[in-house]
Amino acid sequence: MSNVQFETYGPSPAHEPLAYGGFDPYSAQTLGYGVQGAYGMRTDTYGPVYGVYAGYGDQGDYGGHGDHGDHGDRGHYGDYGDYSEYEDTYRPAYELPEEAPAPVVRPRRGRRAARRHRARGAERVVDGPMRRLVPQALVVAFLAGGTTAFVAKDKAIELTVDGEPSKMHTFADDVTELLAEQGVAVGAHDVVAPAPDAALSNGDEVEVHYGRPVRLTLDGQRREVWTTARTVEAALEQLGVRAEGAYLSTSRSRRIGREGLALDVRTERAVTVMADGRARTIRTNAATVGEVVEQAGITLRGQDTTSVPHESFPRDGQTVTVLRITGRKEIRDEAIPFAVERIEDASVFKGTEVVERAGQPGLRRITYSLRTVNGVRQKPRRIRSEVVREPRTQVVKVGTKPLPTSVRSAGDLNWQGLAACESGGRADAVDSSGTYGGLYQFDTQTWRSLGGEGRPQDAPAEEQTQRAKKLYVRQGASPWPHCGGRLHG
Numbered sequence: 001m002s003n004v005q006f007e008t009y010g011p012s013p014a015h016e017p018l019a020y021g022g023f024d025p026y027s028a029q030t031l032g033y034g035v036q037g038a039y040g041m042r043t044d045t046y047g048p049v050y051g052v053y054a055g056y057g058d059q060g061d062y063g064g065h066g067d068h069g070d071h072g073d074r075g076h077y078g079d080y081g082d083y084s085e086y087e088d089t090y091r092p093a094y095e096l097p098e099e100a101p102a103p104v105v106r107p108r109r110g111r112r113a114a115r116r117h118r119a120r121g122a123e124r125v126v127d128g129p130m131r132r133l134v135p136q137a138l139v140v141a142f143l144a145g146g147t148t149a150f151v152a153k154d155k156a157i158e159l160t161v162d163g164e165p166s167k168m169h170t171f172a173d174d175v176t177e178l179l180a181e182q183g184v185a186v187g188a189h190d191v192v193a194p195a196p197d198a199a200l201s202n203g204d205e206v207e208v209h210y211g212r213p214v215r216l217t218l219d220g221q222r223r224e225v226w227t228t229a230r231t232v233e234a235a236l237e238q239l240g241v242r243a244e245g246a247y248l249s250t251s252r253s254r255r256i257g258r259e260g261l262a263l264d265v266r267t268e269r270a271v272t273v274m275a276d277g278r279a280r281t282i283r284t285n286a287a288t289v290g291e292v293v294e295q296a297g298i299t300l301r302g303q304d305t306t307s308v309p310h311e312s313f314p315r316d317g318q319t320v321t322v323l324r325i326t327g328r329k330e331i332r333d334e335a336i337p338f339a340v341e342r343i344e345d346a347s348v349f350k351g352t353e354v355v356e357r358a359g360q361p362g363l364r365r366i367t368y369s370l371r372t373v374n375g376v377r378q379k380p381r382r383i384r385s386e387v388v389r390e391p392r393t394q395v396v397k398v399g400t401k402p403l404p405t406s407v408r409s410a411g412d413l414n415w416q417g418l419a420a421c422e423s424g425g426r427a428d429a430v431d432s433s434g435t436y437g438g439l440y441q442f443d444t445q446t447w448r449s450l451g452g453e454g455r456p457q458d459a460p461a462e463e464q465t466q467r468a469k470k471l472y473v474r475q476g477a478s479p480w481p482h483c484g485g486r487l488h489g
Contacts, residue, residue: 213260275322327371336362348399351476354485359394421483
């Protein structure tokens with residue numbers, strides 16, 4: 001009968017002392033730090049509790065052990081002690097102090113048990129190290145895979161922000177993530193290359209150019225533009241402005257800050273100036289036509305001027321003509337006609353108008369400019385006007401009284417007054433033209449239509465008055481427009 005249940009084993013062949021090339025995997029140094037400890041430092045004293053007892057009791061005589069394979073005579077076992085007398089002496093290695101291992105008690109065993117012990121030892125030699133190496137290999141493989149993925153995600157990138165380069169490592173997938181990671185904010189006028197949604201690869205270069213506002217006045221035209229250039233010269237090139245021969249309000253090398261700047265640019269232009277029968281073409285970046293004329297070596301005197309406003313901006317290809325002007329001022333007086341006011345009067349016969357108040361013309365004084373331009377006389381130009389005297393309105397009475405039906409009824413009129421007005425009261429009076437004659441200045445045709453013969457100035461005064469009354473009955477005082485009013489005076 002086997003007594004294997006009482007067996008305890010010493011170190012396996014794989015755990016031989018260091019002197020033989022082995023190590024103790026159960027030492028505190030190996031368990032705590034993963035470092036092979038010396039065999040002599042082993043603190044694991046574990047063994048089956050039933051293999052270590054306080055006393056063996058009365059076991060009889062084992063007989064002598066020979067070598068490892070020969071147990072010799074067993075004798076008989078005798079009585080074993082009570083199990084309750086044994087205690088569990090196992091403690092974890094980290095709870096026990098480092099001390100020399102307790103001696104291992106090996107009870108005698110039979111041949112079958114010895115063979116079984118040797119088989120188990122060989123199994124431990126092969127199986128023990130492999131069981132420990134497999135988990136370690138898995139951990140190494142896992143760490144190696146994670147490290148490979150970690151290295152694959154990491155990228156070396158060169159980021160240049162507004163001309164300032166910096167090198168870095170990043171796990172960002174695209175440009176947008178990189179800029180967010182670095183705290184670089186971009187606006188609508190900023191330029192990012194490559195595009196913000198471009199994917200990143202190891203060794204890529206990313207550039208950010210900030211936009212700058214430029215309040216540009218180009219050849220007199222004002223506008224606001226944006227540029228990513230950092231100097232005035234680079235901005236002009238980026239905006240396509242021809243800077244050769246141009247006037248700049250600031251230095252070409254001046255740096256443009258993020259806040260921008262105001263820039264006045266006048267490009268070089270070809271302008272032709274016509275003066276004194278000669279044409280002069282010059283290239284200039286002048287701001288006004290006056291400056292162009294001066295640069296052409298032409299002097300303006302007196303009233304001389306140019307065909308375009310002196311302060312206007314000269315355009316490329318423009319022709320400016322110099323006007324040589326001579327002139328003087330002339331003052332003229334002009335009459336202002338008076339108005340006529342007509343008032344109806346029932347005491348005056350119809351057809352008769354009597355001037356109640358004579359009108360008087362006004363007087364206006366006008367100043368004219370008389371000029372010659374390049375030798376050609378111009379139309380007078382009125383430059384000033386003032387009223388010296390206001391006109392006086394003329395008042396005329398217009399008769400509404402019915403005309404007399406017979407010559408006798410016209411006898412009450414003032415015929416003597418009419419004759420004095422028309423002829424000075426002389427019956428033979430003749431006007432300077434010889435057309436009108438007599439007291440009432442008849443023309444020959446009218447005189448004969450009234451029944452007269454010959455010339456009116458040759459007839460007696462009584463006949464002339466009689467025929468004047470007959471004419472009045474027909475037409476009223478209208479035949480005497482200037483003196484007819486005397487009839488009622």
